[in-house]
Amino acid sequence: MIFNFTVFLLTLVAMEGVGFLAHKYVMHGWGWCLHKSHHEEHLGAFETNDFYLLALALVAIALIVAGNHGHDPLQWVGAGVTAFGLIYVFVHDGMVHRHWPARPRPRSRYLKRLYSAHLLHHSVKGRRNSVSFGFLYAPSAATLKKQLRNSRAAPATESRGDDAMGADLQNG
Ligand SMILES: [Zn+2]
Ligand SMILES: [Zn+2]
Numbered sequence: 755m756i757f758n759f760t761v762f763l764l765t766l767v768a769m770e771g772v773g774f775l776a777h778k779y780v781m782h783g784w785g786w787c788l789h790k791s792h793h794e795e796h797l798g799a800f801e802t803n804d805f806y807l808l809a810l811a812l813v814a815i816a817l818i819v820a821g822n823h824g825h826d827p828l829q830w831v832g833a834g835v836t837a838f839g840l841i842y843v844f845v846h847d848g849m850v851h852r853h854w855p856a857r858p859r860p861r862s863r864y865l866k867r868l869y870s871a872h873l874l875h876h877s878v879k880g881r882r883n884s885v886s887f888g889f890l891y892a893p894s895a896a897t898l899k900k901q902l903r904n905s906r907a908a909p910a911t912e913s914r915g916d917d918a919m920g921a922d923l924q925n926g
């Protein structure tokens with residue numbers, strides 16, 4: 755039981771790393787076409803960015819099924835992936851973006867920090883020069899604002915799309 759719980763917790767922590775890398779290099783990289791919807795104004799309940807959540811759910815289900823068919827402890831890895839997905843949905847979709855009818859508010863210092871960090875992520879229009887790609891861990895707002903100033907001050911090393919040129923720091 756302790757072993758299973760350790761696997762679960764380690765997966766949850768590892769998923770923050772996986773999520774950070776996926777957000778920074780896939781979603782803001784070659785997978786931008788799907789994530790783009792999330793950085794634009796939209797009115798619908800769903801956006802193409804939700805495909806990433808769907809993919810995460812399929813991975814979690816596959817792991818749990820494999821674990822329950824003799825590949826122990828994959829079901830606990832799957833449980834960790836599921837927990838990460840649920841926290842993401844609650845914090846990101848519910849608390850930060852308010853996609854829900856019920857709108858949980860960030861009350862603790864930790865949640866407030868996640869909240870403002872993610873708003874700073876969205877303060878940059880377009881896929882380049884963003885900050886704060888994590889979901890469960892966030893640097894302080896001061897650190898992120900410094901990163902934003904630096905990225906805007908840095909000379910363009912590659913031809914930047916017009917989407918990056920509209921980068922603007924809002925929300926603080
Ligand atoms: Zn993003
Ligand atoms: Zn977001």
